[in-house]
Amino acid sequence: MLITAFDLVKHGEKKGLFSNQKKPKDRISYVSFQIEKGQCAGLVGESGSGKSTLARILLGLEKIDGGEVQIDGMTADKWRRVNRGKMSVVFQDYLSSVHPSFKVKEIIAEPMRLLKQNQNLDQKVLSLLEQVRLPSSVLNQYAHQLSGGQLQRVCIARAISTHPAILILDEVLSSLDVSVQVQILELLETLKQELDMTMLLITHDVEAAVYLCDRLLFLHEGSLVEECKKDELFEVSHPFTLQLIDSLMPFQLDKK
Template sequence: MITVENLQKSYKADRGLRNHTQKHVLTGVSFHLNDGDCLGIVGESGSGKSTLSRILLGLETSDGGTIRIDGVPHKKWIKQNKGKFSVVFQDYRTSVNPNWTLRRIIEEPLCMLRSGKNAHAEHETIIAELMERVELPLDYLKKYPHELSGGQLQRVCIARALTTRPRYLVLDEAISSLDVSVQSQILSLLKELQREFQLTYLFIAHDLQAVAYICNRLAFLRDGVIIEELDCNHFMCAQSEYVKLLVNSILPFQSRFNRTSSHNVNS
């Protein structure tokens, strides 16, 4: 279990040479994430979603509050469990090296964690298995990022995130840059992978329909604090007026992600 309590984060906001103020991004965020869960963090741009994900990944430090995993302090747990906390970012173009082949992109985490006499053969086996799971042909490993569509490249990023067999996967706006039809395919793939690899997801997004499709719990982040949490089967129990407005905006329509979509490597 991941337990987050009273997490706080501020940045300096320059308003001239002598006027430095603090911009409070997270002002007391608390939640828990059980093994096997898919918790959706929903919020508008600027609500603190990406800052929260970077702190959880250890890319930034908080100003206050605590994060514990299995009762162990967050940073200590990550140090002791290298590769068990992974991420898929929103911008699939800038999160890969454009000068590397897909093979090298996917292999990068393995090279950082694994070495030894048989490492290369082990890497080849893992890469081949993951290419099959994200439904990309093996001969694509020779290609470069610019030769792929957005959906294909995001599949590569998902494969890379799974190479170390993580326990937790942060999906930071992982589908928001994709076309709607491709979003549906990627969401279906993520649901399958969660079951197969026994993953725990933290799914960060602003699109409530997408989050409701894949997650079992939702947390609504606004102005740096979680204002309400809901089970995805109990939308009508929302108490906050802000959350009610969001929920009512999608209830009259059938979710676009419930339509059956076939996986297609051309997307």
């Protein structure tokens, strides 16, 4: 197993100084799961279910109040120190995740520069643009000059620039038009086939998860209520999971 989470707990916070809430509800409550090397897993849940909190825990951006995350048998903190640049993320808000004064070529090159991977940098950037299906004409443009779909592709190119072992996709489709969402999903499917990565798609959109992922994890109110392989989706039993898949038509599950 590549990623293993044991009984993760992240406490909630009181909403105000004079709140009557005696004990805030946990944002993450005893969540355990495993993601195998090379697998694409989908973490599916409603807004506020704890999905992004879990992503931030995996990235080391939030401390946990209980439990442990291991990667390849090491604590996640140690693994990230030993494997700098090998865990990448693409966030939902593509505008706030890039430096506004950077051109596209600088945005994509930034992680490689930080890791001192400067050899043939211009050629690497061009190759990454090609991988995410963007023309070289965008190299000298700024973020505000791009469409949302183009900028999200730039963020994906930046994320894969260091050849990560783990790629976390945190609601990467939510801010995009439906037609652009389809294009980004198709791109991610291609990258999934081409690159040797473990992927975690965090989404409220069960259709997107079914399209891209091999395995689905369902998070509800901070708890992992069910998990299954994609071809086992109609065998689930938890009411929350059943509610999510009610809208899915059989043809949407044909892609396995």
